Amino acid sequence: MLREKSVLVKQGRVILRRVKLGLWGPEVSEVCFGSLAISPLQGRVSEKEGREILRYAVQKGVNWIDTAEIYDNYAQLKPVLQEYPELKIVTKSYSVTEAELKHSLEKARRELGRDFIDIFLLHEQENHLTLQGHAGAWEELQNAKAKGLVGFIGISTHAVQGVRGGALQPGLDIIHPLLNYKGLGIIDGSLHEMLQALEFASQLGIGLYAMKVFGGGHLTGEPEKALKFIRSIPGVQAMALGMSSTAEVDFNLAVLDGQEISPELRQKIRQRERKLYIADWCQGCGNCVNICPQGALNLSDGQATVKQERCVFCGYCGRVCPHFCLKIV
């Protein structure tokens, strides 16, 4: 419904839609640049290469970037944000208390070189109880918005109950839910239940932009289907796409523009299968098990093991391993 109000912006040969996030949210391009894919957490490209890919996407009309404190890439993004002052930035933090949120917001403002953060989200909220537990951080986020330090506030979530809890959270503007055509990565329900929850949130006027559109890499075999599925969901106005090459930028924007994809471009974006590798010197400390949002890791006989089909290759686990055992290969 809301997407029908979108306008088309032509950049070179590609037309990228502009949409409004929810009833009162900001106007943005239909595609948000998901910067996890160029961050050191995923290690797919160097910091400099990642910036070049981001610049390329911006020149094609992408006008907002999604990051998070955990991606550890504020310094990588800062020069591009300075070159393009009109670019909007979304960040997220796991802050629980008022003081933690204050600290996270100051860090984002300082390290991104922006006095104003366009959208700030509480990262990975699972349900209304998780949100209750983060009441201090939420209150501070509302204060920051009232003071003009933040434009819009909300949550990101991999959970059906996260969307439902978020939709009823006082003052919430935006939800960033996990969504793909197979429902891969939804931690507490089916795709059907997620779609119902999103419809509920959309009816309340909340802005929705999807993440994990390609199921963290499991759905790259049918990328057109993955992109078109998100566009087909009423009320989901936009999507964050992790892109780690200019060919991926070209491909995604061309598909959304309804263009014919050349065999050469299709060949360039063909991805090899990815896996999470766990080194045999794992000490079984359990840090990775505790941080994995997908429940993909377990301890067995004193070592970490992974259910590959659950892993969405976010790279969060690698960051907390004190012995550098985890790598996406």
Ligand code: SF4
């Ligand atoms: S196993 Fe690691 S990379 Fe895979 S989903 Fe869990 S935290 Fe992310």
Ligand code: SF4
């Ligand atoms: S964090 Fe590293 S050492 Fe600890 S269980 Fe996970 S892989 Fe093993």
